[in-house]
Amino acid sequence: MRVKLSAMRVRNDLVRRIEELSGQDLLACYQCGKCSAGCPAAFAMDLLPSQVIRLVQLGLVEEVLNAKTPWFCAACQTCYARCPKGVDLSRIMEAIREIALQERGDYLVIEEIPAEELAEFPQLAFIGGFRKYTA
Amino acid sequence: MAIAPIQRVLIIGAGIAGMQAALDIANAGYEVVLVEREPSIGGRMAQLSETFPTLDCAQCILTPRTVEVGHHEHIRLRTYSEVEAVEGQLGDFRVRIRRRAAYVNWEVCTGCGLCQEKCPKKVISDFERGIGPRKAIYTLSPQAVPNKPVIDRQSCIYFERGKCRACEKFCPTGAIDFEQEDAIIEERVGAIIVATGYDLYPLSLLGEYGYGEVPDVIDSLAFERLLSASGPTAGQVRRPSDGAEPKEVVFIQCAGSRDPELHKPYCSKICCMYTAKHAMLYKHKVHDGQAYVFYIDIRSAGKRYEEFVQRAMEEERVLYVRGKVSRVFRENGKVMVWGTDTLSGQNVEVAADLVVLAPAMVPKAGSDVVAELLDLATDEHGWFTAAEANLQPVETKRAGVFLAGAAVGPMDIPETVAQASGAAAQVLSLFAQWAERNGNA
Amino acid sequence: MRIAYFPGCTLNTTAKGFDNALRASFAALGAELVELPEWNCCGATFPLLVDNMLDLVAPTRVLLAAQRQGDRLAVACTMCYNVIRRTNNRLRSDADALEKLNYFIEAEYRGGVEVLDVLQILRDDVGFEAVQAAVKKPLTGLKVAAYYGCMVLRPPTEVAYDDPENPHALDDLLRALGAEPVEWPHKAECCGAYLAVKSKEATAEMSYRILSSAQRAGAQAVVTNCPLCQFNLDKQQLDMGRRHGGYQPVPVLYFSQLLGVALGLDTADFGWERHYVDVRPLLESLG
Incomplete structure (x- = not known):
């Protein structure tokens, strides 16, 4: 399908919200792909990190909200540390997660984690996971 | 050499390259014959709105130069003229120049402009790239140097039907001369600089982009005229079809460039930069507008060029889309643009109000004639070839004949000016050698 | 040398060995890690949304507790270090945020605490040469x-x-x-x-x-x-x-x-x- 680009789409409310929540200038990204190239979790993602920004630049936020990628971002900051434009992609991912959590509910349901595993996790994994995966 | 070589130079083309070379040589005290086909000098730069990457007003930085050339005691300006024949060799070229009949006695004309005001015949202006009018008697612009009009014989009502003569009636100095004929001028020079410049690739050859069919598909020079304060809209961005302010504007780069199969294989080098400038200036004029730039690669390898492009993206919020547009057509009053975004793997469509194409640069029409007159080599695309691409970029294989500016290939203004000064330095070096030899003799 | 110390939740439980070994080693090197008398979980991740002030409350409380002990805080858990240090950076560079957070915690954190990783202290204060000498x-x-x-x-x-x-x-x-x-x-x-x-x-x-x-x-x-x-x-x-x-x-x-x-x-x-x-x-x- 052909995506209809328009001023309305590329500046839609969700794009603005992602910019506001993340504090990042999406158009600062010139799509060099260094974030994707160095992302340690990229192998598990359905969209490359740079494609996430690209889709948001085009106003295609729904596709990003439907993607797995934001949930595989561990906020390790490798992308941001090396980004030639100083774009903090981990903040953009967090903003996307936030919108998804608010619109679609929690990504992680505690009951789904086996009790014995739950007992083994260090607190920081557990708390970190809940911070990232639940509203 | 029996006779002393002639320390005069012929420069063919009075764009920014020819003007720069002319001023460099004339300021050194030597005489320059500067031949220009158009009625006035300034070339392509006179059509431009602002220059990249500084956004200087092109007219403002050009006018002092054109005025200086126009008044220089060592520059013999031959506008509305073409070189017809060249004989001889280094040190002694005999040049025949045809000065076309302007049907206006420039000696008498004061450049008051009344004739243009009164002329009843409107013609689409080439200088305005088809988006603005001129009269049958015209100058290229109000800042023209020389500021003397010519009558376009093909359009003039008097020449067509034998009556009108409005210009003659109103001319306060009696300068109109319908009997005027072409004049042949002979000049002798010791060296020649070719600065014939470039044209844009004919967009009619890219049928998929709708140029010529869809009125709101224009070329980049037309957009320069739209942006230019002296242009047909006085600098307001208005689309040609209905004069409305376009809110969604698509810029398409590489229209004919980097296309070895169907069009031109080479990169035209300046389009990335002027397109970034166009999108930026558009946003300055239409704050709520959206600009899209479709590109294959962004080539911004000059000083402060990359920063300029990034500014367009970041500060001016221009959306760059990586991919070539495949089709442009008209539908429901919009210009539909079918492109792709290879970065996301999405095909995209824009319902645009205006589409601006960045055509390939090609050698100026008639430069093949100049090449033949001077027995100069050109490449398969018609660009003049230098004696040696690396170390003799402004020399030719013919002694005493030099090259400057975009006659050699796609080139931006700073590079053109540097080349022109280089060619001028070559000529001055010859003149100095001759002077030394004569002094010693 | 004595320095205020924040072990964090994980070092208090699953990573207790990390903590025990660290304290004993520091003591042997003449550096005492003095655990903050009262501390809370730092939140485990640094909040990445611009307006997420709420998740800055916990690390700000840690900073406040540290302020009561002096001007340096040693943190062993790298996650905690990251969260507390970034929080501190934010509070130091954003007066509005500092004011808001102080209002939330009903106290006055002044931004003066230096947040240090224990490895950094070992390198810069104890010195690896001194460590080597003690081996x-x-x-x-x-x-x-x-x-x-x-x-x-x-x-x-x-x-x-x-x-x-x-x-x-x-x-x-x-x-x-x-x-x-x-x-x-x-x-x-x-x-x-x-x-x-x-x-x-x-x-x-x-x-x-x-x-x-x-x-x-x-x-x-x-x-x-x-x-x-x-x-x-x-x-x-x-x-x-x-x-x-x-x-x-x-x-x-x-x-x-x-x-x-x-x-x-x-x-x-x-x-x-x-x-x-x-x-x-x-x-x-x-x-």
Whole structure:
């Protein structure tokens, strides 16, 4: 399908919200792909990190909200540390997660984690996971 | 050499390259014959709105130069003229120049402009790239140097039907001369600089982009005229079809460039930069507008060029889309643009109000004639070839004949000016050698 | 030297061995880690949304507690270090945020506390030369891969006290202990962190890439300063052989454990039993 680009789409409310929540200038990204190239979790993602920004630049936020990628971002900051434009992609991912959590509910349901595993996790994994995966 | 070589130079083309070379040589005290086909000098730069990457007003930085050339005691300006024949060799070229009949006695004309005001015949202006009018008697612009009009014989009502003569009636100095004929001028020079410049690739050859069919598909020079304060809209961005302010504007780069199969294989080098400038200036004029730039690669390898492009993206919020547009057509009053975004793997469509194409640069029409007159080599695309691409970029294989500016290939203004000064330095070096030899003799 | 110390939740529980070994080693080196009299969880992740003030409350409380003890705070858990340090940066550079947070915590944190990672203190205050001089049982012949993870390196401008792409503080310490740190490329690759709670397979793969790289470089053990990295790398190995045939597990230790061993301390409470891949045979082989 052909995506209809328009001023309305590329500046839609969700794009603005992602910019506001993340504090990042999406158009600062010139799509060099260094974030994707160095992302340690990229192998598990359905969209490359740079494609996430690209889709948001085009106003295609729904596709990003439907993607797995934001949930595989561990906020390790490798992308941001090396980004030639100083774009903090981990903040953009967090903003996307936030919108998804608010619109679609929690990504992680505690009951789904086996009790014995739950007992083994260090607190920081557990708390970190809940911070990232639940509203 | 029996006779002393002639320390005069012929420069063919009075764009920014020819003007720069002319001023460099004339300021050194030597005489320059500067031949220009158009009625006035300034070339392509006179059509431009602002220059990249500084956004200087092109007219403002050009006018002092054109005025200086126009008044220089060592520059013999031959506008509305073409070189017809060249004989001889280094040190002694005999040049025949045809000065076309302007049907206006420039000696008498004061450049008051009344004739243009009164002329009843409107013609689409080439200088305005088809988006603005001129009269049958015209100058290229109000800042023209020389500021003397010519009558376009093909359009003039008097020449067509034998009556009108409005210009003659109103001319306060009696300068109109319908009997005027072409004049042949002979000049002798010791060296020649070719600065014939470039044209844009004919967009009619890219049928998929709708140029010529869809009125709101224009070329980049037309957009320069739209942006230019002296242009047909006085600098307001208005689309040609209905004069409305376009809110969604698509810029398409590489229209004919980097296309070895169907069009031109080479990169035209300046389009990335002027397109970034166009999108930026558009946003300055239409704050709520959206600009899209479709590109294959962004080539911004000059000083402060990359920063300029990034500014367009970041500060001016221009959306760059990586991919070539495949089709442009008209539908429901919009210009539909079918492109792709290879970065996301999405095909995209824009319902645009205006589409601006960045055509390939090609050698100026008639430069093949100049090449033949001077027995100069050109490449398969018609660009003049230098004696040696690396170390003799402004020399030719013919002694005493030099090259400057975009006659050699796609080139931006700073590079053109540097080349022109280089060619001028070559000529001055010859003149100095001759002077030394004569002094010693 | 005495310095206020924030162990954090994980060092108080699953990573108790890290904490015990650290305190004992610091004490042996004449540096006393004085645990904050009252502290709370820092929140475990630094909030990345501009307007998320709420998640800054917990680390601000930690900073407040530290302020009552002095102007320096030692943090052992790298996650906590990252969160508290970034929070501190924000409060120092954003007066509005500081005012808001002080209103929330009903106290006045003034922004004066210096947040330091314990490894940084070991390097800059104690000094690796002093450490080397105090070594009683050098770890001669032990090939180790120093693994830094993310939290003390990124974002570099905010938290790094070392070269963010080629860190060497931990390598330098291990060398001071007599061990032989190997050169390897994955020192600062992410292990997957909290992805573990939802995406075990991704974390397993990330851990495998790190561990196999360390082993290719000849490491007999991986040494880290991050309790989450330690957990991920250590535990994922249990069924790594299933996924990657022929995989041989490698012990994953805290640097404080090796420090304590080299200083000749009593290691009984260093938490060896907590390790999924047993560390003891390797240590015993050192003699």
